[in-house]
Structure formats: structure tokens, C-alpha cells
Amino acid sequence: MQELKVPSVGESIVEVEIGAWLKKEGEAFGADEPLVELITDKATLELPAPFAGTLKKILKAQGETARVGEAIALLEEGKVEAQVQAPTRAPKEASPEPLAMPAAERLMREAGVSPKEVVGTGLGGRILKEDVERHLEARKAPPMPEPAPPPSPQAPADKPWRVDEVVPMTPLRRRIAERLLQARQTTAMLTTFNEADMSAVIALRRELGEAFQKKHGVKLGFMSFFVKAVVQALKEIPELNAEIRDGTIVYHRYYDIGIAVGGGEGLVVPVLRDADRLSFAEIERQIADFAERARARKLKPEELMGGTFTITNGGIYGSLNSTPLLNPPQVGILGMHAIQERPVAREGQVVIRPMMYLALSYDHRIVDGREAVTFLRRVKELIENPARLLLEV
Incomplete structure (x- = not known):
């Protein structure tokens, strides 16, 4: 008999919540087959079986918490298929619950x-x-009103739809709430705004999008342009690629860019490691993979840790403008928004262009207004002249 223990799921995670058990007591499983879901404050992941065998006893039920290293079940090694067909369990095995x-x-x-x-x-x-x-x-x-009797004068009886639903916050939702509050309470956050003409990027995607997808097997989106622009701007304005640590300023000389994506329970921020070394295709592939696994709640905790700067795109939900909140200990976050055709002045003429509002929130303890505005203007310049992203000028 061997114990199934909670593995280490990240440097800052010491406790998990037990999710759904994917196997019942007495049920056989194969090596690497998922046995149970573990819910952390960053993601939900499945714990695979270390070998083929049988789940003998569940020590921690769904909804209970367990510390890293704690035993949550007893396993018996070896294929014991006969035990799966125990007479007392036969009716349930015939029609298992989904x-x-x-x-x-x-x-x-x-x-x-x-x-x-x-x-x-x-x-x-x-x-x-x-x-x-x-x-x-x-x-x-x-509820349909009865035709004969008149409505009751008592409001509660007449309005059965006025009910409240109370559900506990998930660990992930609690962690999101804590981090948002932390960003408000522990940083001197300011936001500066600008707007970018998306005409050149849209034209480039229209011209090269089909060939790009044929060659790389992934669509050429807007996010890869912004990742490239942000990395270039961070190289020029290193104050936004830093953090405060124990009374010192740590300047990161690498570029791990967090990309906010919608998950099952809220926004999560997986990290593109060494984004400065990634091609457009590699960036698009990683982001597509992150988005797919975020929806299926398959992101690994280590993929959500770290990051030196974050990009969030409220435009996919229709947001025209917003003030993004910092993701501590990072000191900068760029907010992208919906593209909207608007009248703008060009060479003394009013023309209609596809425009996007950009918002940069920054920690004023490290970043001054001059650096923040310069950074955002640089991102704008690179997006409006995407050839510069390839030539790094």
C-alpha cells in the first residue's frame, strides 16, 4: 500500500483544495491516469497516478484542504481488475456518474x-x-399567475424571483481578489493613456495573414505585435521591467511577459518566458495554447508565476478604455482595448482610421511620469510602424 501525496505545485503554494475525485474507491487506474483534481490559488490541475493499480481509500474528500506532502489517498500497486467488479458496486459501474x-x-x-x-x-x-x-x-x-385569484398584496409571495444565490469563493477567485486589493494598497499606481492607429498592422495581417497561417499553423494576431513592441520599449525604458525588493530596485535583464487570458473562474496570467527570443509565430502559438488550456483549466502553476511585465486585452470583451490594475511585484501593465473607427486629423485633413486606446498603469515609486509617457509613446510608434519591430529601430 502506498500513499498518494500532494506534490509541490509551485514555490509559493503550501496548501491545495481537493477537487473532484476522478476515480472511486476500489476502482483500477493506469499509470499517469488522472486520479484527482487539485485546486490552487493559481490554477486547477489533475494529479496523475504514479503507477498502475487500485484506489483503495480516499483520505481527503472533495472540498477539504491538504498541505503539500500530505497523504490524500492510499493506492495499491498492480492491476487488480477483479476488485473493480465487486458485487456491491456493480449497479453503479453499469451506469457511472459523469x-x-x-x-x-x-x-x-x-x-x-x-x-x-x-x-x-x-x-x-x-x-x-x-x-x-x-x-x-x-x-x-x-411561475405563472393563477387566472382566478387576484395577486396577493404580500410582496415576497408575489415576487418569487427575488432570491439570492450564495456560493463559496473558489481559491482562485479568492487569490484574484487578494492580489487586486494588494495592488491598490501597496503600490502608488497611476495610469497614462494614448491611442494607436492600427491601420498598418491591419494591412500587414491582411497581406501576410494567410501565408503566415499556412507556414506556421497559427493565425497572426494583434498580440504578437504588442509583445514585440513592449519588449522593445522595455529595453529602452528599463524602469518598467523592474520591481521593489527589500528596499532595493531590481532591474530585470530578461523579458518574461504575462498575458492575461480568460479562464474558467476569471482572468489568469500565464507568462511568455524570454519573450525577446521568441518569433511572431512562437508567440502566437504559445498564446493560443495558453488560452485553450486556461479554458480547460489545464494551466500549470509554474506557468502563472513570475513575469516582469503584463499585457491585458480588454478589447476582446468590447472595452473601449479602462485602467488596468498592476500585477505585483511588477511595476507596469499595458491595457489594449477595442479597435474602433474614429475621425482623426492627418496632414490637415479629417480621415477615418481604426484606432485603439492604450493604457499604461505604473508604480510611481519606481517609474516617473516621463518614463511612463515615453514608454507608451514608443509602443504606439512601433505599432503604427510595424516594420520597425522587424528591424528593431
């Missing part, structure tokens, strides 16, 4: 819904929280 994500499990438990009633749309047919919500909406028919 797997559900932790948030969905909680909602079903609170609503008294069986997993068999819900159609899962997640990876491998897993039930998501949204699936349970759709099921509950479809199940409860809206």
Missing part, C-alpha cells in the same frame, strides 16, 4: 441535483457550473 468540475459539484449538491440529470459540455463530457445552471433554469418553469 465527472463534474468542483464548482459544478457544489452547485449540484446545494440544488439536490444528480450528475446523471445534467448534460456536460466540458472536456470529455465533464459537467461545468454553466451546465448545472442551464439545467436548473430549464427545470424550473417560471
